[in-house]
Amino acid sequence: MNTERTTTQFTIEFPISPAWFQTIRRLMSTSSKQCGFSDRDAGQISMAVDEAMANIHKHGYQLDKSGRVTLQVTTHITPATRIDIQLDDETEHVDLESIRSRELEDIRPGGLGVHLIQTIMDESNWSKRESGGVRLVLSKKRKNHPHMKSVKCEGTHG
Amino acid sequence: MGDNILQINVEVEENTTIVVPSGDIDLSKSGELRAVLQQILIEAPSKIIVDLEAVSYMDSSGVATLIEAFQLSKRAENDFVLCCLSDGVKSIIELARLDQIFSIHPTRDDALES
Numbered sequence A: 001m002n003t004e005r006t007t008t009q010f011t012i013e014f015p016i017s018p019a020w021f022q023t024i025r026r027l028m029s030t031s032s033k034q035c036g037f038s039d040r041d042a043g044q045i046s047m048a049v050d051e052a053m054a055n056i057h058k059h060g061y062q063l064d065k066s067g068r069v070t071l072q073v074t075t076h077i078t079p080a081t082r083i084d085i086q087l088d089d090e091t092e093h094v095d096l097e098s099i100r101s102r103e104l105e106d107i108r109p110g111g112l113g114v115h116l117i118q119t120i121m122d123e124s125n126w127s128k129r130e131s132g133g134v135r136l137v138l139s140k141k142r143k144n145h146p147h148m149k150s151v152k153c154e155g156t157h158g
Numbered sequence B: 001m002g003d004n005i006l007q008i009n010v011e012v013e014e015n016t017t018i019v020v021p022s023g024d025i026d027l028s029k030s031g032e033l034r035a036v037l038q039q040i041l042i043e044a045p046s047k048i049i050v051d052l053e054a055v056s057y058m059d060s061s062g063v064a065t066l067i068e069a070f071q072l073s074k075r076a077e078n079d080f081v082l083c084c085l086s087d088g089v090k091s092i093i094e095l096a097r098l099d100q101i102f103s104i105h106p107t108r109d110d111a112l113e114s
Helices: A018-034 A039-060 A113-120 B030-043 B060-075 B087-095 B108-113
Strands: A007-015 A068-076 A082-089 A123-129 A134-141 A150-157 B007-013 B016-022 B047-051 B079-083 B103-105
Touching: A007 A018, A018 A039, A018 A068, A018 A082, A039 A068, A039 A082, A039 A113, A039 A134, A039 B060, A039 B087, A113 B087, B007 B030, B016 B030, B030 B047, B030 B060, B047 B060, B047 B108, B060 B079, B060 B087, B079 B108, B103 B108
Parallel strands: A123 A150, B016 B047, B047 B079, B079 B103
Antiparallel strands: A007 A068, A068 A082, A082 A134, A123 A134, B007 B016
16 A cells, blocks of 8 residues: 655744744745755745745734734645645735736836745735635646646635 | 844955845845945945855845845946845846846956956
8 A cells, every 4th residue: 555645734823023934934945845846946935935924024914023824835746746835814904906016127126025926836816814814825836847827816715 | 933144244345345145135134234235325335246145045125125225326326236146046036037137247256347
């Protein structure tokens, strides 16, 4: 019987303080590499999560370091290498319509985070949680062949 | 929690100031780089070089800090140059499509001669 584990999941809840960001980046990098992503891809997946955390800290909790997030990571080795990431926060006043990438031709400091998240990940989907707060779902497959990207913002979901 | 420590050394060669950060530049540390660059911009050397060899990771707040210093240098008609980009820094500079905007050199000698 083949007992090899092909799917791994973990959940961590932590205060969304920048002091935690390096630890979470290392965790994301290790998880990504363990399920088969290259060093480069693993670094970029870490970057996408880092940018998502920064946006929650700055715009969601407005720099309040006591705000909490729950990070759930599911990695798949078969049938294809894939990582699914879910970040839940408890912010109340975020307008999903305001979450968008800016024009890169406009060279100015700031506003790059959403562009980086959407460029790195295959899927990035912000939605309102029924219990309150915002859920960000990110997903990326290891590239073996060209694939479509989907990016969408939805209304109320649990 | 992490043990993220950013060290920033500043070297002066004639009219050029070389900034050498070491560590990750993320939301918790980009303010430290910004403060150093702001002080150097007040002194207005004819060229600022930021040597990024020892920066393994930079987030968008770090990139924003570089864009701000680049634009202020340009306004003062001084040069703002990056060199020795690590893979992690190269990655975000390319994703942000800033590799055609910044003056980037592979070595510090190249940056000094530019």
